[in-house]
Amino acid sequence: MAQGRISKRSVDALVCPSGKDRIFLWDDALAGFGVAAFPTGKKVYVAQFRKDGRSRRIAIGDHGRLTPDEARSQAKMVLGSVETGADPIAERKATREVRTFRAVADDFLNLHITPKRKSRTAAEYRRLLDLHLLPAVGSKRILDVRRADLSMLHARMVDTPRAANHCLALASAIWNWASRRDEVTSADNPAKGIERYPEQGRERFLTTEELSRLGIALAEGETIGLTYEIDETKPKAKHAANVENRRVKLDPFAVAAIRLLILTGARLREILDAQWAHIDFERGIIFLPDSKTGRKPVYLSAAAQLILASLPRIEGNPHIIAGAKEGAPRADLKKPWAAVCRAAGLEGVRLHDLRHSFASFGAGASLGLPIIGKLLGHTQPATTARYAHLDLDPLRRAVNTIGATIAAAMHGGNDGKRVAIVKFKKR
Structure with missing residues (x-):
């Protein structure tokens, strides 16, 4: 076992003899500090120590990347930590086993969100991860994700403040979930302390006059049809119907769905996914087995019950709002709603605003926030409190x-x- 002063000259001169897999040169000034030379010419600085009665050896770094003096300084720290009872090999192994943010995020979705949350929630989380979080920090070990990383991501998303804030909330949720599994410490959550962007409220309440225009547009849509426009500059425009004949009737199920949304305050999927078997006509309630907030009753006014009574039942389709596919509900209301909004002059009104309008009329009639929250299916009073000013x-x-x-x-x-x-x- 060769000994001598480890210096650049002595390390450069160290050559592994033919027939051996390696040769060591041990420093005569710092016990346990050495360098190994391999047949390939590679040379690695090492530190050797005894732990629990066994001789252990740990690599410090390659010669060339580290100078002998730099390697000696690191060897002193390793050997010094052993004297205080540490196990540098076990610590290095534990460090290497720390998972990436991507691996933890995938487990968060598969083990926590998918079995415990709605499918739409899982899909939205996956979208935010794939579009924003994983490209930014997915390859980093979760312990190496810093507040600066998330701050930079948040700043880059300034044009989409709502999505930016949701990304921070999701990163925080993933970190907190990992902390409950003892992979990280909750106090080190890198999403904490980052100021969120202010978000503008998107609530829109229809006035009585706007509701009147909406009713007229729906009536025209299901009887004589709504007018539509074409691009007169297109080659096929000359084959289009005359202006006075450019009308298209709306699907009666789409019209009924829109009316039910405004008359019940229900969410879009709650109406589209509802089935005839869920309705208790005697009590005037649709008992939904599942919704955003779990099991939920949707209370039906006399006007809503009249709409249901006028709808035909499609054989083989259990859904109230039957879709084009056999046995399936209508997929969405985007096209008919856009046509109705154009005809009624309701610019920028979303389908979800019908739910807000339902609540606004209830608040204006002083029915009380607890009653309104019950009708809307809110589980938290704070959710209904947004209508208090009405x-x-x-x-x-x-x-x-x-x-x-x-x-x-x-x-x-x-x-x-x-x-x-x-x-x-x-x-």
């Missing part, structure tokens, strides 16, 4: 009370009682 009657009562008290005081009354005012004759 409850006008309590505000009217409050302002009338305050106004009467102030007016009485100004007129010299006591205890809120109004006193007579004496008018003086003009001279």
Whole structure:
């Protein structure tokens, strides 16, 4: 076993003899510090120590990438940690076993989200991961993901603030899930402390006049049809029908679905996926076995029940809003809703705004937020609280009370009682 001062000259001169797989040169000044030379010409600095009665050896780095002095400094740290009871080999192995953010995120989806959340939630999380998070930090070990990485991603998504905030929330959820499995520490969550973008509320409430235009457009759509436009510059435009004959009727199931959405405040998929077997006509309720918030009753007004009574049942299709495919519900309402909005002049109104409008009329009638939340299927009172400012009657009562008290005081009354005012004759 060769010994001597490990220096650049001595390491450069070290050559592995023919027939051997390696040769060592051990430093005579720092016990346990050495360099190994291989037949390929590769030379690696090592540190050797005893742990639990066994001789152990750990590689420090390649000669060329490290100078002898740099390797000696690292060897001192390794050998010093052994003296304090550490096991550098076990620590290195544990470090190598730390999984990437991508691996942890995949397990988060497969083991936590898919079996416990709605399929649409899992699909949205997968979309955010594939489009944004994984390209940015997917290849990093999860312990190496820093706040700076997520801050840069968040900054790049400034044009889509809502998606940017959702990415931060998802990264935080993945980290917290990993912390519950002892892979990371929750206190080191890199998504903490990053200021989110302000998000503009997207709630839109239809007025009574807008609802009237909506009703007229739906009536025209199912009777004489709605007008449509074509590009007169296209070659086939000359073969199109005359302007006065350019009308198309809406699918009666699509019209019924839109009316049910505004009359029940239900979500789109709750109406499209509902089946005839779910309806209790005697009690006026659609009992949905599953929804965004689990099992849910959708309460039917007399107007909603009339719509259901007018719909035909398609043999072999259990769904109320039958689709084109046999036995399947209608896929969506994008095209008929766009046509209705054009005809009614409802620019920028989404189907989900019908749900907001249902709640706004309930709040305006002072039905109370708990009742409105029950009708909408909200599980948290805070979700319904967004409609509190629409409850006008309590505000009217409050302002009338305050106004009467102030007016009485100004007129010299006591205890809120109004006193007579004496008018003086003009001279």
